[in-house]
Amino acid sequence: MSRIQxxxxxxxxxxxxxxxxxxxxxxxxxxxxxxxMHGLVKxxxxxxxxGVPFSDPMADGPVIQLACExxxxxxxNIRQVLAMVAEFRQTNQSTPVVLMGYLNPIExxxxxxxxxxxxxxxxxxxxxVDLPPEEADSLSTILNTHHIDSIFLLSPTTEEARIxxxxxxxxxxxxxxxxxxxxxxxxxxxxxxxxxxxxxxxxTTLPIAVGFGIKDGASAQAISALADGVVVGSALVAQxxxxxxxxxxxLAKVTAILAEMRHAMDS
Amino acid sequence: MSEHINxxxxxxxxxxxxxxxxxxxxxxxxxxxxxxDELNExxxxxxxxxxxxxxxxxxxxxxVGRPSPLYxxxxxxxxxxxxxxxxxxxxxxxxGAHKVxxxxxxxxxxxxxxxxxxxxxxxAGQHGVASATVAARFGLECKVFMGAVDVERQSLNVYxxxxxxxxxxxxxxxxxxxxxxLNEALxxxxxxxxxxxxxxxxxxxxxxYPQMVRDFQAVIGRxxxxxxxxxxGRLPDALVACVGGGSNAIGLFYPFITxxxxxxxxxxxxxxxxxTGKHSAPLCxxxxxxxxxxxxxxxxxxxxxxxxxxxxxxxxxxxGVGPEHAWLKDIGRAxxxxxxxxxxxxAFHKLTQLEGIIPALESSHALAYAEKLAATxxxxxxxxxxxxxxxxKDIHTVAALDGVRV
Numbered sequence: 118m119s120r121i122q123x124x125x126x127x128x129x130x131x132x133x134x135x136x137x138x139x140x141x142x143x144x145x146x147x148x149x150x151x152x153x154m155h156g157l158v159k160x161x162x163x164x165x166x167x168g169v170p171f172s173d174p175m176a177d178g179p180v181i182q183l184a185c186e187x188x189x190x191x192x193x194n195i196r197q198v199l200a201m202v203a204e205f206r207q208t209n210q211s212t213p214v215v216l217m218g219y220l221n222p223i224e225x226x227x228x229x230x231x232x233x234x235x236x237x238x239x240x241x242x243x244x245x246v247d248l249p250p251e252e253a254d255s256l257s258t259i260l261n262t263h264h265i266d267s268i269f270l271l272s273p274t275t276e277e278a279r280i281x282x283x284x285x286x287x288x289x290x291x292x293x294x295x296x297x298x299x300x301x302x303x304x305x306x307x308x309x310x311x312x313x314x315x316x317x318x319x320x321t322t323l324p325i326a327v328g329f330g331i332k333d334g335a336s337a338q339a340i341s342a343l344a345d346g347v348v349v350g351s352a353l354v355a356q357x358x359x360x361x362x363x364x365x366x367x368l369a370k371v372t373a374i375l376a377e378m379r380h381a382m383d384s
Numbered sequence: 385m386s387e388h389i390n391x392x393x394x395x396x397x398x399x400x401x402x403x404x405x406x407x408x409x410x411x412x413x414x415x416x417x418x419x420x421d422e423l424n425e426x427x428x429x430x431x432x433x434x435x436x437x438x439x440x441x442x443x444x445x446x447x448v449g450r451p452s453p454l455y456x457x458x459x460x461x462x463x464x465x466x467x468x469x470x471x472x473x474x475x476x477x478x479x480g481a482h483k484v485x486x487x488x489x490x491x492x493x494x495x496x497x498x499x500x501x502x503x504x505x506x507x508a509g510q511h512g513v514a515s516a517t518v519a520a521r522f523g524l525e526c527k528v529f530m531g532a533v534d535v536e537r538q539s540l541n542v543y544x545x546x547x548x549x550x551x552x553x554x555x556x557x558x559x560x561x562x563x564x565x566l567n568e569a570l571x572x573x574x575x576x577x578x579x580x581x582x583x584x585x586x587x588x589x590x591x592x593y594p595q596m597v598r599d600f601q602a603v604i605g606r607x608x609x610x611x612x613x614x615x616x617g618r619l620p621d622a623l624v625a626c627v628g629g630g631s632n633a634i635g636l637f638y639p640f641i642t643x644x645x646x647x648x649x650x651x652x653x654x655x656x657x658x659x660t661g662k663h664s665a666p667l668c669x670x671x672x673x674x675x676x677x678x679x680x681x682x683x684x685x686x687x688x689x690x691x692x693x694x695x696x697x698x699x700x701x702x703x704g705v706g707p708e709h710a711w712l713k714d715i716g717r718a719x720x721x722x723x724x725x726x727x728x729x730x731a732f733h734k735l736t737q738l739e740g741i742i743p744a745l746e747s748s749h750a751l752a753y754a755e756k757l758a759a760t761x762x763x764x765x766x767x768x769x770x771x772x773x774x775x776x777k778d779i780h781t782v783a784a785l786d787g788v789r790v
Contacts, residue, residue, distance in 0.1 A: 171689065172558065172689040172690040172691075173558065173563065173564075173567055173675060173676075173690050174567075175413075175566075175567040175570045175571060175676070176413040176570075176571075176574065177571075178571070179557075182557055186558075189689060194686075194687035194689075195687065195688070219674075220411060220674045221673045221674045221675060221682070221684065221688045221689075221690070222687060222688035222689070223688075224673055224674055224688065225671075225673060225684065225686075225687065225688025226688065246413050247411045247412055247413060247674065247677075248411060249410065249411070249412070249414060249417055251401055251409075251410060252401075252409050252410065252411060269414070270413060270414040270415075271414060272413075272414040272415040272417075273415070274414075274415050274416075274417070274418040274419065274577060275414060275417070275418065276418055276421075279417065279418075283414075294413075294414065294415060297415055297574060297575055297576075297577055297578070298415075298574060298575040299571045299574060299575065302575065
């Protein structure tokens with residue numbers, strides 16, 4: 118069993134849902150990332166989505182765009198991101214880490230070199246925002262050889278034939294994008310999400326995480342009633358951006374938001 | 385060595401998923417896939433539809449003013465002292481550049497698809513103006529994304545767009561130029577995908593845009609071919625066009641790809657010089673990668689981050705290039721070269737003074753290379769240069785560089 122499978126199995130045994138925070142690696146400073154990952158776990162994270170910064174994050178809203186810019190100002194590259202995962206793994210062998218980002222840095226490194234280095238670092242899954250399954254065969258095959266899950270997005274606009282195709286290409290879990298928009302957008306339509314998830318479940322038994330538009334205990338609770346996992350990104354990253362001068366405060370604020378979500382989801 | 389391309393092979397490209405060899409494709413977030421499928425289905429159907437094509441041709445004749453002339457620049461050719469240079473006068477189109485050929489086509493598509501709103505990205509502002517123009521004519525709501533740096537250096541076009549009723553959004557993210565305008569347009573599209581048609585201005589982006597924009601622009605090459613034969617009795621020896629995203633170049637090249645005796649030169653912006661790193665020449669000095677929905681040559685650093693580009697001409701200031709050009713480069717059918725800011729400016733002045741034609745700074749790159757090429761050729765040979773736009777929009781830039789206040 119993979120770490121991701123273990124994670125969802127353990128949660129399901131205790132009737133709990135996965136809390137999945139996203140942070141951008143290297144934001145606001147490279148020295149914050151690993152302590153923050155451990156802090157997130159302590160505050161109740163089940164899986165960590167670690168963003169690989171990219172110069173042109175076209176699916177992200179302003180909050181994560183700025184996070185990418187801050188990380189890139191420190192010259193963060195994909196090898197350094199993998200080194201952060203390896204450092205995290207020195208004291209945490211159980212929490213799955215999923216890299217989330219755009220294809221070009223991976224393509225630039227080379228699929229095989231990337232997959233090998235990611236496996237060695239202890240990466241469990243890869244979610245490439247701008248890589249639909251149609252173009253993903255060769256990367257997915259290589260990741261699979263290295264026991265890394267390929268996680269794909271489903272959206273409110275995904276038609277049923279594509280749902281079947283995407284669920285077939287996916288492993289680990291599925292990421293349902295709750296709204297038409299970029300990360301950090303405001304509106305969340307819970308009943309529409311419910312409808313879509315039940316349609317998706319007709320095609321797969323994989324766990325489904327839901328992200329985009331979840332920002333506090335209430336929205337996390339509402340989504341966790343429907344989904345197997347709740348992803349929160351911009352609400353956390355905004356705090357990191359607001360507290361660039363003081364990393365301890367940033368860490369405290371981010372983990373406090375996450376702990377509130379954990380509490381709301383478990384109660 | 386150039387691979388021999390026949391008509392059948394050419395027609396098979398792009399494949400069903402939008403690939404030109406290993407380039408092209410569709411690399412976007414999932415939310416846009418359904419919209420691209422819908423667009424592709426509509427386009428592939430309408431591209432075979434006699435009524436749609438007739439309406440497009442009618443608009444090109446009566447609204448754009450086609451065919452655009454092919455003009456023998458005799459005085460300039462004599463001065464250069466080599467091949468005869470002919471200019472394909474896309475600068476004489478309505479709105480002053482080749483861009484309108486494509487925006488007419490895409491606005492017609494928007495109308496057929498029942499989308500009331502259009503968005504566009506723009507660099508120099510020519511595509512923004514061409515989009516705002518057709519939006520005004522078809523009664524569509526129009527929003528144009530333009531990098532804040534470009535808004536500054538192309539204020540005249542910004543005002544033209546506003547006069548035409550478009551909303552211009554100055555994009556503040558990243559390098560604040562064309563690539564960031566494209567990112568922002570994609571973000572807007574993903575949020576308003578139900579009622580919005582995205583008019584991409586060049587032969588880049590996710591499938592079917594590179595194919596669709598090429599098909600709308602190929603009228604340039606079809607006319608040039610007929611006109612060249614009518615005026616000189618044969619095909620030209622060489623074609624020259626500037627390449628930012630590459631739409632005017634592919635428009636000129638495409639109908640000649642299987643005419644192997646016709647050499648093709650795409651001219652990128654060398655900015656301060658390709659060896660200075662401050663340029664916009666991905667085909668000459670970049671590497672393949674994935675950006676803005678397609679795999680193509682890109683300006684990127686060792687870590688796969690897109691790097692900031694430089695060119696005196698906003699329309700060429702882009703780190704990527706259309707995937708069909710990447711393919712034409714790899715198979716050796718077209719040659720890609722680069723011209724510096726300084727060389728382009730010199731050609732700008734020369735054409736203005738010798739022919740009474742003020743060219744766009746983008747097109748001046750093609751002119752500068754044509755001059756070099758013509759000098760190596762014989763007087764009975766011919767070169768067709770795509771004069772893709774007029775230079776009125778660049779007067780302030782040129783005056784500032786010459787130290788003149790206007």
